Amino acid sequence: MTTGGAGLPRPLVFLGRHRPAVAAGSMVVDDRGAIPGRLLPLLNRASRLVLVDPLAFPYEALRSVDREIPVVVALPPLPVDEVEALLGRPLLDHLGPGDRVAALPGVWEALTARRGWPAAMRLQSPPDDPGAVVAEALVPGVVGGRSAKEEGRRRAQALAHLLGWLPRGRGPGSPILDIGGTAKPWSHLLPAGLDLLPVAASSPLPAPHESVGAAVAFCVLGRLGPEERPALVGEMWRVVRPGGVLAVVDDVVPSPGSGRARPFERGGLPRLLLEATGRRVVLGRVWSIRFPGEVLHRGAGISVVKVGEARVW
Amino acid sequence: MDESPDLESLVEALQMENDLLTAEVAALRAELASGRREEEDPSARRVSAERLERLTQAEHDLKWLLRRLGGGAQGWVLRRFRGYRVIEDRHLGSPRRG
Numbered sequence: 001m002t003t004g005g006a007g008l009p010r011p012l013v014f015l016g017r018h019r020p021a022v023a024a025g026s027m028v029v030d031d032r033g034a035i036p037g038r039l040l041p042l043l044n045r046a047s048r049l050v051l052v053d054p055l056a057f058p059y060e061a062l063r064s065v066d067r068e069i070p071v072v073v074a075l076p077p078l079p080v081d082e083v084e085a086l087l088g089r090p091l092l093d094h095l096g097p098g099d100r101v102a103a104l105p106g107v108w109e110a111l112t113a114r115r116g117w118p119a120a121m122r123l124q125s126p127p128d129d130p131g132a133v134v135a136e137a138l139v140p141g142v143v144g145g146r147s148a149k150e151e152g153r154r155r156a157q158a159l160a161h162l163l164g165w166l167p168r169g170r171g172p173g174s175p176i177l178d179i180g181g182t183a184k185p186w187s188h189l190l191p192a193g194l195d196l197l198p199v200a201a202s203s204p205l206p207a208p209h210e211s212v213g214a215a216v217a218f219c220v221l222g223r224l225g226p227e228e229r230p231a232l233v234g235e236m237w238r239v240v241r242p243g244g245v246l247a248v249v250d251d252v253v254p255s256p257g258s259g260r261a262r263p264f265e266r267g268g269l270p271r272l273l274l275e276a277t278g279r280r281v282v283l284g285r286v287w288s289i290r291f292p293g294e295v296l297h298r299g300a301g302i303s304v305v306k307v308g309e310a311r312v313w
Numbered sequence: 314m315d316e317s318p319d320l321e322s323l324v325e326a327l328q329m330e331n332d333l334l335t336a337e338v339a340a341l342r343a344e345l346a347s348g349r350r351e352e353e354d355p356s357a358r359r360v361s362a363e364r365l366e367r368l369t370q371a372e373h374d375l376k377w378l379l380r381r382l383g384g385g386a387q388g389w390v391l392r393r394f395r396g397y398r399v400i401e402d403r404h405l406g407s408p409r410r411g
Contacts, residue, residue, distance in 0.1 A: 253329045254322065266329050270336065286340040288333050296330045 011138055012046035016053020020131035023138055036061035050137040052130045059090035067094050068150045070143035074127040075103040080110040093188045098149030102127040116184025147292045155249050156186035158287040158301030159218055162247040164191055166214055176214040183218035203231040207239040214245040222250040222263040233276035240306045245284060247303040253296055273304050280307055376404055
């Protein structure tokens with residue numbers, strides 16, 4: 001069964017073997033329609049992908065561009081190890097803060113601990129009630145659009161570039177302090193094997209002097225007041241070992257049409273990194289980010305390397 | 314006209330974007346130059362801290378092994394081989410003469 005015609009982007013609901021009622025206006029596919037050739041034109045127009053029966057979905061049909069589609073999924077009521085074994089590579093490894101997940105409490109807690117998913121990713125409906133999952137998944141605003149998810153993905157790709165040369169695993173480059181815990185949910189887009197340690201975005205940071213290989217502020221500094229930023233960057237410098245990396249990803253250029261509101265002054269982020277560290281850093285990498293449908297490069301990833309003797313507090 | 318503040322903010326946004334792209338190009342140039350230096354001068358090649366730690370550990374292990382082999386009853390037999398004498402000389406510095 002495949003319903004829904006051409007036109008504006010609409011939700012694509014994959015029912016698989018279930019038969020819940022689906023509100024009009026969605027493209028609906030059951031297990032007989034789960035053929036890559038039939039799915040591709042529907043995926044091109046999908047505003048979100050609702051997987052009611054994720055075990056029956058043909059993931060090989062998804063191209064890399066289809067991974068930009070926000071996903072709402074009801075995980076099967078199985079032990080978490082089985083869920084990971086069955087859906088880890090094809091689905092869970094691609095989910096992040098732009099997606100929503102309905103899962104049994106034990107499964108949700110285990111997955112959150114492993115993957116650092118934020119609580120906002122959780123769907124309230126029980127995963128074994130397809131009707132409730134579909135109803136909640138189709139509520140406007142329950143997930144953002146493709147562009148919102150893609151913005152997050154591009155920021156994460158910038159972070160991946162900044163951290164790309166760090167050693168993997170629990171070696172000299174680890175752990176990596178994830179300030180605010182905002183980078184860990186994007187682990188699936190970061191280099192494999194990085195040991196991210198989420199901590200609260202507070203000053204002082206809960207880590208001893210020179211105890212980590214890198215500190216990451218992923219979309220954190222822009223949310224803080226200008227008076228709080230130097231203290232946090234100073235703390236990042238304190239906890240990173242000499243030779244380690246301070247990596248920052250944020251939106252630095254104001255969006256045209258947003259009035260005078262702007263996250264940073266002109267040159268504000270590099271100046272912050274230099275001044276808050278007493279200029280005891282050298283420039284590492286810079287990565288500009290242009291978001292979908294925008295003209296200007298609005299986001300930036302900047303990494304600096306800590307040099308010199310440690311400051312003694 | 315009421316467009317001047319918008320135009321002003323657009324110009325400022327363009328200037329900020331220009332600063333960002335200029336910094337990115339400078340960083341990429343520096344990275345490229347660093348790569349070229351490493352190609353031209355192998356001694357400038359960076360060794361990661363992890364690799365350095367492994368190499369140091371391997372050297373310690375080798376020295377320990379040579380001492381154990383050379384100090385045992387079979388040491389004089391091993392030293393009859395030129396290759397062993399070279400390795401012992403290279404890593405222990407003062408080869409025992411058996």
